Amino acid sequence: MTAATTANGSHTIEDATLTKTPLAAPVQETELFEELYQMQCFRTGEFFLKSGQMTPIYIDLRRIMSSPRILRMAAQAMCDKIVAKNLKFDYVVGVPYAALPLATLVSDILNVPMLMKRKEAKAYGTKQLIEGVYSPGGTVLLVEDVVTSGESIRETAEAIRKENLLVHDAIAVLDRQQGATANLAKDELNFLSFLTMEGVLDGMIRKNEMTEERKHEIIAHLAKPF
Ligand SMILES: O=P(O)(O)OC[C@H]1O[C@H](OP(=O)(O)OP(=O)(O)O)[C@H](O)[C@@H]1O
Numbered sequence: 079m080t081a082a083t084t085a086n087g088s089h090t091i092e093d094a095t096l097t098k099t100p101l102a103a104p105v106q107e108t109e110l111f112e113e114l115y116q117m118q119c120f121r122t123g124e125f126f127l128k129s130g131q132m133t134p135i136y137i138d139l140r141r142i143m144s145s146p147r148i149l150r151m152a153a154q155a156m157c158d159k160i161v162a163k164n165l166k167f168d169y170v171v172g173v174p175y176a177a178l179p180l181a182t183l184v185s186d187i188l189n190v191p192m193l194m195k196r197k198e199a200k201a202y203g204t205k206q207l208i209e210g211v212y213s214p215g216g217t218v219l220l221v222e223d224v225v226t227s228g229e230s231i232r233e234t235a236e237a238i239r240k241e242n243l244l245v246h247d248a249i250a251v252l253d254r255q256q257g258a259t260a261n262l263a264k265d266e267l268n269f270l271s272f273l274t275m276e277g278v279l280d281g282m283i284r285k286n287e288m289t290e291e292r293k294h295e296i297i298a299h300l301a302k303p304f
Contacts, residue, residue: 107273109151111273114273118141135279152272156272160184167246169219170190171238173223173231173234180221180223219248220247225271246266252274253269253275
């Protein structure tokens with residue numbers, strides 16, 4: 079391993095001994111839905127989101143860290159999309175906190191270095207908001223678990239751009255389809271997801287846990303501004 083020092087004293091780590099982990103067979107949407115369903119990641123009822131909005135369906139992907147196999151499958155699904163879209167980046171950053179385990183695996187599968195963005199800078203130590211080894215001008219790919227408004231991605235991109243890093247793309251396991259794509263485009267962020275809310279609701283219909291009528295009610299509810 080070699081560490082190259084740049085003009086401002088930051089480093090890049092180059093490890094010629096690392097090779098990319100071969101990608102497994104592409105993950106299918108229905109396959110990942112089934113695993114998330116079995117892990118009880120989809121809950122109907124009344125829940126409140128970060129935005130304060132009530133939602134009749136809550137999607138909790140934090141649960142999957144308790145299954146290394148499913149966590150890896152979700153990361154692999156994003157990697158399939160990253161490779162298919164030919165996204166170019168030098169670092170992977172998870173949107174804290176829920177996406178950190180996913181970002182770690184994306185970094186591992188694609189053999190691209192990871193950085194970590196803190197929610198708040200510490201008042202001691204180096205006081206850095208972005209942890210890890212990087213060079214200004216590098217490009218970051220943001221990784222999320224579930225996206226609602228896209229605000230958490232936007233905040234993370236803003237902090238990263240302040241460090242003179244570039245961000246063009248963000249990818250999530252699941253898009254709740256509540257305006258994130260359009261919101262993020264305003265900040266010149268291209269947003270992709272592997273699963274969608276509509277896909278989840280269709281999966282729940284297949285499980286006889288939802289009717290078509292209820293699906294349309296939920297989609298109409300989620301389309302309301304918040
Ligand atoms: O698109 P948004 O409207 O920003 O909502 C999505 C964000 O909300 C959740 O995180 P949360 O804020 O609950 O924090 P956590 O990841 O620390 O659990 C989720 O993990 C996303 O980061």
